[in-house]
Amino acid sequence: MIPALGLGIGVILGLILQPTVPGWLQPYLPIAVIAALDAVFGAIRAILDGIFDDKVFVVSFLSNVVVAAFIVFLGDKLGVGNQLAIGVVVVLGVRIFSNVASIRRHLFDA
């Protein structure tokens, strides 16, 4: 109940406040979204596996965002920002896919 409530409040806050993202932060927004999706699907899989841990969920989400943003930032400074961003997206994307596959096995036995 609380997670759904938090998600709803977050969406409503975003819609109402419409915060302006500063220019230097904009390249990291897609990365943050991918990291968030990864954390969500990881959490759902952990719930289904029966090993969910709230602390691990929040810490893994935050650290994923920070590390992904740092890699992209470093890549920007080195002139290979796009390539490293692709790397981050690929790694997190693969994780999302296999987590979703695992969730599917749990839910549908298929």
Added chain:
Amino acid sequence: MTLLTSMLERPLDPGYAAAARRRERDGVSKARPISTPLVGIGALIIGLVVTVAALRSGGAHTVADQARADLIARVETRQTSVDQLGASVRSLQADVSALEASANGPGNALSTRANDLAPVAGTMAVRGPGLTITLDDAEGSGTDAVGAGPREDTNPAEGRVQARDLQLVVNDLWRAGAQAVAVNGHRLTSMSAIRFAGAAIIVNYRPLGRPYIVTAIGAPKTFPAAFAQGPGGSYLATLRSTFNISVDVTTQGSLDLPASVSVSTRYATAVNNVSGKDGS
């Protein structure tokens, strides 16, 4: 391949498994409750991030778009200020001629001569019968300014009106006996130029937008016929038939042509003895 296998086989955060093992060792239940404030806060952040990202990409407010909008706004403000300054120049010119006339007194030879010369020089707005020629790009010739770089296509859009077209038309209007010519409201004087800059036509140092409207004043009986039968008329016919450019020539009973804004000479000064005596 170890990297790929480890990525594919162990996608779940190892932290979950480790925490579960630790709890099992401590003898607590493996799973912890899902509805905790910490999870709520995490979900809130996730919702916020996703919403903000969706809003950003949906509105297409990229940095490039903002820069483009900024530039357009700046160009527009400058153009309005130029227009305002042009209007004030015209009114000041009218003041100057009125003051000149009053200073010289009515019927004075000098003021009569100035009044005769002003319409020819283009420093005075004029009215009279004449021709209106409207030129516009052909349908589907890519008239959008975006991506119309001069180097983008070796064969520039053929259906477009070029500066050369306007030059030829204007020259032939003079030949046919026009006494005053204006393009899109820019009066042509001895200091005017019609030229090409990139994809834009520049007249009197101002870029023009389509359609291009050439207005010319001339003798109502002879002028339109002289233009239509001369090279200008046949050139317009070629433009229309070959390049599908929309051409519209109409005879007008009364046309208003504005005064030119920029006729002052900054470096060229008049030689004192106009009558032909030695200047020294």
